Amino acid sequence: MPAFAAHAATPDPYAYRTRMDYVATKGRFGLRARGKFNHIVEMTTCHLIPPAAFAAAQAVWARANELGLPDYNLRSHTGFLRYVVVRRSPDDALLLAAVTAAGPYEAEMAQLAEAALSQPGVVSFHWLLNDSLTDLSFGSPLRHWGAETLPMRAGAATLEVGPNTFFQNNVHLLDRLLDDVREAVTSGAQRSSVFDLYGGVGTIALHLAPHVGEVVCVESVGESAELAGRNSAANGAGNVRAVAMDVLAYLRAQPAGACAVAVADPPRTGLGPEVCAELLRVAPARIVYVSCNPLTLAEDLRALGAGYALRSLMGYDMFPHTPHVEAMAVLDPR
Incomplete structure (x- = not known):
C-alpha cells in the first residue's frame, strides 16, 4: 500500500513568492481579475512578496509614467509598457524586468533602468520585448542593466536565473x-x-x-x-x-x-x-x-x-x- x-504546510503564508508579474494598463498597476482579462485589480500593496520588492516594482511603474511611457491596452493593442516583473531571491536580492511592445523609447528605458537600480535590493533590470498580440509577461531580451542574472540560493547551491527562466515560487x-x-x-x-x-x-x-x-x-x-x-x-x-x-x-x-x-x-x-x-x-x-x-x-x-x-x-x-x-x-x- x-x-x-x-x-507540508508553508511556514509563512505571506511574502512567499519568488516572482510576481504586475500588469500596467489604462493607468492602473496590479493584477488581472480572475476570468476577466481586461479588468485590473489596482494594487497599492501586495502580501505575496516582501514589501520592499513590491515597492521597487511600483516605483518602476511610477517612473515609467513620469517618463511618458504609455501603458499597453490589451483590447486595442496600443501602448508600450505591458508588465513590470519582479523576481526575488531567498536572500531578497531583486531582478526587475519591463515587458514592452515595440516603440521608440530607448532613451527613456535607460532612464527607467537607472530608477530601477536605485531601488533597495535591486541588482538587475531587463528590457524584454513582447510585440505579439498574446498577453505574456515574458519576452525576447533587448537589453539589461546591472547584473545579467539573479543569484538564487537553493539548498547548498547558488543558481543564476534570468528574467524568463522557471524557478520554484x-x-x-x-x-x-x-x-x-x-x-x-x-x-x-x-x-x-x-x-x-x-x-x-x-x-x-x-x-x-x-x-x-x-x-x-x-x-x-x-x-x-x-x-x-x-x-x-x-x-x-x-x-x-x-x-x-x-x-x-x-x-x-x-x-x-x-x-x-x-x-x-x-x-x-x-x-x-x-x-x-x-x-x-x-x-x-x-x-x-x-x-x-x-x-x-x-x-x-x-x-x-x-x-x-x-x-x-x-x-x-x-x-x-x-x-x-x-x-x-x-x-x-x-
Missing part, C-alpha cells in the same frame, strides 16, 4: 521539497544515474549531485539549459550534464535501463501519454514525479500504472490562499 503523508518550502526529492532518489538501492527531466536551471540536479553518480539535466528551453550548465560548473558539480533537448525526444533516444532513477518536474500540462510510454520503455528503477497540477498528475499516474505502483504521495502548500498544491509522487516497478 502506498504511504500517503499529510501536506515558494521560498519557504523550496528546501523541504528538494530534501524530500533527494531522499526519494537516494533511499533504497544504489542510485548511480539519474535523469532530471524538465530540469530548468539545474535546481534539483545540483541538489542531487553530491549523492549520486551522474545527473543528466534535460531542459527544452535553451536559456534555462545554458544556465543549468553554467550553474553546474559554478557549483563544482562535475557529474551534472545539461542537455538542451525536448524531453520526449531525449527519452526516445535512450535505451532501456539508461538510468536508475527518473525525476520529472513537468509544467502544468504534465508528462502526457507519449512521455509516460517512453518512461515505461526505459524502465528506471524508480520515478520521482514533482507536479504542480494534481489533475494531470492523476492522468499520468494512471498511464504509468501499467508498469509502476505508487509508493508514496506527498503534498506541499506551495501556493497558500489558493486551491493549488504541489505534489511529489514516488513510483516503483510492480
Whole structure:
C-alpha cells in the first residue's frame, strides 16, 4: 500500500513568492481579475512578496509614467509598457524586468533602468520585448542593466536565473521539497544515474549531485539549459550534464535501463501519454514525479500504472490562499 503523508504546510503564508508579474494598463498597476482579462485589480500593496520588492516594482511603474511611457491596452493593442516583473531571491536580492511592445523609447528605458537600480535590493533590470498580440509577461531580451542574472540560493547551491527562466515560487518550502526529492532518489538501492527531466536551471540536479553518480539535466528551453550548465560548473558539480533537448525526444533516444532513477518536474500540462510510454520503455528503477497540477498528475499516474505502483504521495502548500498544491509522487516497478 502506498504511504500517503499529510501536506507540508508553508511556514509563512505571506511574502512567499519568488516572482510576481504586475500588469500596467489604462493607468492602473496590479493584477488581472480572475476570468476577466481586461479588468485590473489596482494594487497599492501586495502580501505575496516582501514589501520592499513590491515597492521597487511600483516605483518602476511610477517612473515609467513620469517618463511618458504609455501603458499597453490589451483590447486595442496600443501602448508600450505591458508588465513590470519582479523576481526575488531567498536572500531578497531583486531582478526587475519591463515587458514592452515595440516603440521608440530607448532613451527613456535607460532612464527607467537607472530608477530601477536605485531601488533597495535591486541588482538587475531587463528590457524584454513582447510585440505579439498574446498577453505574456515574458519576452525576447533587448537589453539589461546591472547584473545579467539573479543569484538564487537553493539548498547548498547558488543558481543564476534570468528574467524568463522557471524557478520554484515558494521560498519557504523550496528546501523541504528538494530534501524530500533527494531522499526519494537516494533511499533504497544504489542510485548511480539519474535523469532530471524538465530540469530548468539545474535546481534539483545540483541538489542531487553530491549523492549520486551522474545527473543528466534535460531542459527544452535553451536559456534555462545554458544556465543549468553554467550553474553546474559554478557549483563544482562535475557529474551534472545539461542537455538542451525536448524531453520526449531525449527519452526516445535512450535505451532501456539508461538510468536508475527518473525525476520529472513537468509544467502544468504534465508528462502526457507519449512521455509516460517512453518512461515505461526505459524502465528506471524508480520515478520521482514533482507536479504542480494534481489533475494531470492523476492522468499520468494512471498511464504509468501499467508498469509502476505508487509508493508514496506527498503534498506541499506551495501556493497558500489558493486551491493549488504541489505534489511529489514516488513510483516503483510492480
